[in-house]
Amino acid sequence: MGSSANLEAAIERLQNAEKQSRLAGEVAATRQAVTEILELCFQAKDWKSLNDQILILSKKRGQLKQAVTAMVQQAMQYIDQTPDIETRIELIKTLNNVSAGKIFVEIERARLIKKLAKIKEEQGLIAEAADLMQEVAVETFGAMAKTEKIAFILEQVRLCLDRQDYVRAQILSRKISPRVFNVDTSKDGVTFVFSDISRYYSHNNEYLEICRCYKSIYEIPAVKEDPAQWTQVTVRLHLVTPLILVLILQTVLMDWFYNAGPEENLLVPGTLLKQLVTMEVVTWTSLWDSYKEEFDSEKNLLGGSLVDKAAEDLRQRVIEHNILVVSKYYSRITVKRLAELLCLSVPETEKHLSEMVVSKALIAKIDRPMGVVSFQVAKDSNDILNSWSSNLEKLLDLVEKSCHQIHKETMVHKAALKV
Structure with missing residues (x-):
């Protein structure tokens, strides 16, 4: 009781x-005076006072503001x-109420809210x-x-992802330019956490954006110069797998991959990349036998069940690659033969072929009664007329040159007879 009275008297003075x-x-x-x-x-450990x-x-x-x-x-x-969590929350809320609406303590209020969150x-x-x-x-x-702003916004994005609010997470992420991560953060004592960098794109299965992330x-100087840093980022695992899923469409990233650096860990899947960019049919069964173990070991790469989705997407990309390769070498092919090349059944072959035609990635027609696929491009009337006109022009040019050669030979022969 005496200590409480002494505290009140001291506070009053x-x-x-x-x-x-x-x-x-x-x-x-x-x-x-206020700080004392x-x-x-x-x-006195009197938190209420x-x-x-x-x-x-x-x-x-x-x-005074000061x-x-x-x-x-x-x-x-x-x-x-x-002493306890309730007292801590109460103190933070009190300070939030005091700092609310005051620009001169806006930084302190942001830090308080971060602690409360x-x-x-x-x-x-x-x-x-x-x-x-x-x-x-x-x-x-x-x-x-x-x-500190960047770290705060990244924390906002992370919490939005944790609550599965992907739309708001995307909006918040646009407040940060990728170039800001090239600055040296050591002087500010702020560390950026990149472990969840691709969660938004993983949710939408956007492998190209995951790869870019x-x-x-990897290209951040602080990461690239420190082997421990880029090993923790697991560049090979996080970069290569998304890359091979979009490789058919993104050769620029593939070129960067080959020239990424001397680290041999980055070049391990190079044979797979070469197979996918070469205009040759890739046998899925043998390819999957070679890389199944690598996919199984990357269960934390894209988060939980998405690993299976990534493997299925890889198979889909390989099938599309093989169909495009066949279309380059064949103008007509039987469905049965195409299914053998793709290591698929006839119904599956027709399904994948139809999906590519619908998505306008390929021009093809299936003659089911004949069991033949035609990859010839359908021409409209203008294209046909232009083709005929071009052919006639070439024919007339050839006739003219032939007549000229005949006339030349005749004149040479007559001159020889006169002599």
Whole structure:
């Protein structure tokens, strides 16, 4: 009881000193008075009085901005020393209320909300944590370090992905340019976490974007120069598998892959890449036997059940590659022979062929009664007339040259007879 009375008496004396310095406009004295009041409450472990004093002092008439800033910064140091989670949350909420709407403590408020969101996440309240983080638009904070802004936005994106809000995650991710990751973050003490970099694209099975994500990570100077860094990123696993799924359409990335660097780990699947870019039919059964073990060992690559989806997509890409190769060498082929080349049944062959025709990746016609596939391009009337005109022009040119040669030979023969 005596200690409580002593605390109240000490706080009252400091409040009188704070009032006099505040009314006189003395910044240093006011800051010292408010911080000493908070320190007294902290030393006494009276957390309720600490919260009350923060609210009371911040609402004083004509309270100086510098005093409020010093008070918030001082109280933030006590958060990690609270005895339990309820007291910690209460202190953070009090500081949030004090700093709300005040530009001069916007950075502190952002850090407080991040701490509160972390607590909510640990409690399993992902949605609440995401909502808290989305309340803060750090991209408008002029005083906050650029790297801290990036880390905050990345945390917003991660929480949106955790709550499966992929649309909002995409919107937030557009606030960051990939070029910002090339800066040196060591001086700001901020570390970017790239482990979830491709989760959004993995959700939509966008393998090309997954590949670009990990390609960008590998090209960051801090990652590329440190073997431990790019080994942790597992460039080979994260880059190659998505790459081979879109290889038919993206040869630019393939060229980068071959020239990525001297690290031999990056070149392990090179034979598979060569098979897919060469205009030759790839036998799926033998190819899968060679790479099945590698796919099985990459269960954490794209997240859970998506590994099976990735393997199925690879098979789909190989089938499409083989059909395109056949269309280059054949104008007509039987469905049975095409099925043998693709290692598929006739119904499966017709299915994949039809899907490619519908998606306009290929021009083909199936004559089912005859069992023949034609890869000839259908010509309209204008193309046919142009073809006839071209053929007639070539024919007339050939006739003219022949007549000229005959006339020349005749003249030479007559001249020889006269001699």
